[in-house]
Each structure stands twice: as C-alpha cells, then as structure tokens.
Amino acid sequence: MNCRSWIAWGVWCFLSAAAGLAMWPAPVLAQVVASDERFIHYKIKPGDTLRAFVAQYIFGDDGLALVTKINQMDNPNKVQVGKVIKLPRERIKFRPSTATVSRLNCTGVTLLGGDSPVTVSAGMSLTEGAVVRVPPGCQFGLTLEDASTVSMLSGAVIQLKTLRVNVLEPSPDIQIELLEGRIFVDVPRKRLDGDAPFRVKTPTSVAGVRGTQFRVGFDAADRHSQVEVAFGMVGAKGHDETEEKRAAGNQGVPVLPTGKSLPVETLPKSPMFKKFSFVPSAQAVQDVLLEFEVDPQTHKMALVKAQDVAFSLAQNEIKLLKPEVVLADLGNKAVFYQVAAITETGLYGATADYAVCRGYVRGKDLRCNVQFDLAGLSKPVLYFERLDADGGAKILLNAPIDVRVNDQAVFRGVPSGIYKWRIEYAVSDTLNAKLTGQFQLIAFPGND
Numbered sequence: 001m002n003c004r005s006w007i008a009w010g011v012w013c014f015l016s017a018a019a020g021l022a023m024w025p026a027p028v029l030a031q032v033v034a035s036d037e038r039f040i041h042y043k044i045k046p047g048d049t050l051r052a053f054v055a056q057y058i059f060g061d062d063g064l065a066l067v068t069k070i071n072q073m074d075n076p077n078k079v080q081v082g083k084v085i086k087l088p089r090e091r092i093k094f095r096p097s098t099a100t101v102s103r104l105n106c107t108g109v110t111l112l113g114g115d116s117p118v119t120v121s122a123g124m125s126l127t128e129g130a131v132v133r134v135p136p137g138c139q140f141g142l143t144l145e146d147a148s149t150v151s152m153l154s155g156a157v158i159q160l161k162t163l164r165v166n167v168l169e170p171s172p173d174i175q176i177e178l179l180e181g182r183i184f185v186d187v188p189r190k191r192l193d194g195d196a197p198f199r200v201k202t203p204t205s206v207a208g209v210r211g212t213q214f215r216v217g218f219d220a221a222d223r224h225s226q227v228e229v230a231f232g233m234v235g236a237k238g239h240d241e242t243e244e245k246r247a248a249g250n251q252g253v254p255v256l257p258t259g260k261s262l263p264v265e266t267l268p269k270s271p272m273f274k275k276f277s278f279v280p281s282a283q284a285v286q287d288v289l290l291e292f293e294v295d296p297q298t299h300k301m302a303l304v305k306a307q308d309v310a311f312s313l314a315q316n317e318i319k320l321l322k323p324e325v326v327l328a329d330l331g332n333k334a335v336f337y338q339v340a341a342i343t344e345t346g347l348y349g350a351t352a353d354y355a356v357c358r359g360y361v362r363g364k365d366l367r368c369n370v371q372f373d374l375a376g377l378s379k380p381v382l383y384f385e386r387l388d389a390d391g392g393a394k395i396l397l398n399a400p401i402d403v404r405v406n407d408q409a410v411f412r413g414v415p416s417g418i419y420k421w422r423i424e425y426a427v428s429d430t431l432n433a434k435l436t437g438q439f440q441l442i443a444f445p446g447n448d
Contacts (some may be wrong), residue, residue: 156181359443
C-alpha cells in the first residue's frame with residue numbers, strides 16, 4: 001500500500017503498508033446516535049456570568065437572548081456553577097483558518113467560484129469557501145493548520161465549506177464537501193470529546209472523525225458514496241439519517257444514492273502477486289500476463305499505472321473484471337502498478353504497489369532501473385531502503401537531492417525484492433511535508 005495522494009483508489013494517501021500484507025478485520029460496532037454538532041457544550045465556572053460570557057464569546061446583539069432560549073433558562077442572571085450549557089456553534093467568535101497546497105505535480109488544478117477559474121500553485125493558502133478541481137493525471141494535497149492532510153485523486157472536486165478556529169476549541173472546525181471523486185484524509189492528532197469536529201460530506205453521506213486515516217468517495221453520476229477507514233474510528237451516516245455507524249480500521253460504510261447507509265463491511269485485503277506467464281504478442285518480445293490472488297469479497301479490481309515510484313504522473317484508474325493484467329512493451333526501467341480490490345457495494349480495500357520490468361542479469365540477479373520523479377518539490381530529501389527476508393533493511397540512500405541539477409533520481413541495477421521509501425520536502429519556510437510508500441519489485445527475464 002502506498003501513501004501518496006490516493007492514486008489508484010483513493011490512495012490511502014500518505015499511508016504505507018507492506019505490498020500484499022493482509023490486515024485482520026476489526027469487530028463491527030453498534031450504531032450510536034450522532035452528536036449534535038450545531039452546539040458547543042460549556043461548563044459554567046466560578047466567576048462566570050452569563051451576560052459577560054456571552055459578550056466575550058458570542059457575536060451579535062441577540063446573543064444573550066439566543067443562549068437563554070436554547071438552554072430554556074428562566075433567569076439568565078442565575079446560572080449554577082457546573083451547569084453545562086449549549087452554545088450555537090455558528091455564532092461563536094472565530095478567526096479564519098487556512099489550508100496550504102503542499103503537493104502539486106501539475107499546472108491544471110483550478111480554484112473555482114470567482115468570475116473565472118484561478119490556477120492553483122504550490123504553497124498557496126486556501127480559505128473557507130474555496131472550491132478546488134483536480135484534472136486527470138494530477139496529484140494534489142492540502143495541509144491544514146492542525147497538520148491534517150487532504151489528498152485528492154485526479155478528477156476530484158471539493159469545497160472547503162468550513163475552515164475556522166473558534167475561541168472555545170483548540171482544533172480548527174473543518175468541513176469538507178466532496179462533490180466528485182475520491183479523497184484521502186489523515187487526521188494525525190486525536191480530537192477528544194469537546195474539540196471541534198472534522199467532517200467530510202458528500203451529497204448523500206456524512207463522515208465525522210477524531211484522529212484517523214480514512215477515504216471518502218462519491219460518484220456524481222450514480223450518487224453512491226463510500227467511507228473507508230485505514231485506522232482509527234469514523235462515524236458515517238446517510239445525509240438524512242440520525243444514527244451513525246461506527247467504522248474502525250479496515251472497515252467501510254457504503255451509502256446509497258437515497259442517502260441510506262448500508263451495514264459496516266470489512267474491507268477486502270489487497271491483491272497479492274500470484275504468478276506470471278508469457279503470452280503471444282505482435283512484438284518480437286512476448287507480453288507478460290500478471291495474475292493476482294484476491295480476497296473472496298472482490299467484485300472487481302482497480303489498477304493505476306505510473307512511470308515512477310511516487311506515481312507523480314499516474315494514468316487514470318482502470319477497473320479489471322478479472323484479477324489479471326497483460327503488460328506490454330516492458331523494458332529495463334520499472335513500471336509501477338497500484339492495485340486494490342473493490343467490493344460489490346463499491347468499497348475499496350487496501351492498495352498494494354508493484355514495480356515490474358524486463359530485467360537484465362548482473363551477478364545472480366535480474367535487475368531493473370527505478371525512477372523517482374522529484375519535479376516540483378522544494379529541497380527534497382530521499383530515503384530508500386530494501387527490506388530483507390528476516391526483517392532487516394539495507395539503506396540505499398538517505399540524502400538531499402539537488403533538483404536544480406536533476407529532478408529525476410534513478411537507481412540502476414535494483415534487484416527483485418520489497419522496498420520502502422520516503423520523500424520529505426519543504427512547502428514553505430515554516431511548513432514541511434512528506435510522501436511515503438512501499439512496493440514489491442518483480443523482474444522478468446528477457447532483456448539481456
């Protein structure tokens with residue numbers, strides 16, 4: 001599984017797992033009533049007066065009357081210490097928050113909503129209300145004020161519906177509306193009870209999180225939504241439902257076009273390389289048939305192809321009805337494939353990354369050339385290692401790359417095996433970001 005920007009199926013972006021590594025299913029939890037996020041709950045402290053409190057934290061001349069009505073108070077001048085009162089979230093004083101463009105590998109991402117689209121650039125700060133469209137073949141990522149990241153797949157459209165920090169909660173209040181496509185969200189710092197919500201909505205679903213990594217998908221044509229959890233916990237429900245379903249790590253919730261959520265499902269395991277064979281081709285060199293072993297839940301398989309490790313210039317996702325693919329025109333430069341299983345209800349399981357090539361013999365091994373595309377990254381540091389069968393690792397590189405001289409890092413003579421990598425880079429003077437991943441390299445004979 002790779003941690004980029006959800007390329008193949010929602011990229012468990014910026015998430016990494018062993019290629020083909022199975023994940024044990026977590027238990028399905030009961031439905032719970034979703035909390036009412038329209039309100040913030042505040043416990044009255046010694047010395048508080050409702051009038052002074054409202055003047056400090058609520059904007060609008062009718063603040064005191066509104067709070068008194070919401071809490072059904074007979075006498076707002078007498079409020080007992082320790083009493084918990086409800087405050088309308090939309091009326092709490094706040095400051096704007098921002099989302100910084102931390103990953104961008106093309107020039108076609110546009111900011112919509114004004115008189116004409118604006119081209120988005122790396123390092124740009126986006127504010128509440130921004131609508132972003134990512135064209136096919138692009139990688140795009142945002143880093144929020146609390147270090148959460150949002151990675152959009154090619155073709156995705158989102159609106160930053162709410163992006164603000166109020167005076168009573170430590171974390172930003174965030175609501176993202178997914179209008180088309182798939183996104184991957186990483187909320188690294190656990191949000192405790194009483195903290196601001198982090199929600200991702202589609203026209204048919206709502207997903208609320210605390211600290212977790214998860215994906216949300218929405219197809220504007222058939223209006224199906226999917227919520228898939230990498231780890232942590234997500235509460236998901238249809239847009240008109242009052243009860244939410246809690247999905248834990250390696251679980252998902254499909255939502256129908258009617259807005260009705262289906263039962264929690266265990267996500268399928270990632271497809272595992274099974275075998276290869278040579279098949280006839282019109283070319284001088286035979287094509288290669290790559291076959292995968294898939295989870296019994298698999299209804300179809302998603303596949304994305306790219307020329308570099310980090311899938312910087314990935315092709316559009318294709319769906320396979322059989323767990324196999326024919327590879328043509330392979331050379332000694334590795335081609336990368338990210339695969340994922342899709343259930344009948346449209347949920348994506350964990351991804352696995354494979355690199356394949358026509359290897360050349362050096363010593364006892366078939367070897368390939370492996371490329372990292374670092375174009376557009378500022379001050380990147382590349383870490384690359386090979387994993388041993390006994391669990392050890394051999395570091396191949398851990399060094400900064402001067403992209404002013406060459407923004408393509410090519411490793412020559414890389415043998416078959418499992419590899420981990422990480423790219424750290426600067427977004428601005430104060431903000432850094434990273435990409436991580438893992439892949440299995442498979443070298444086929446035939447190029448010497």
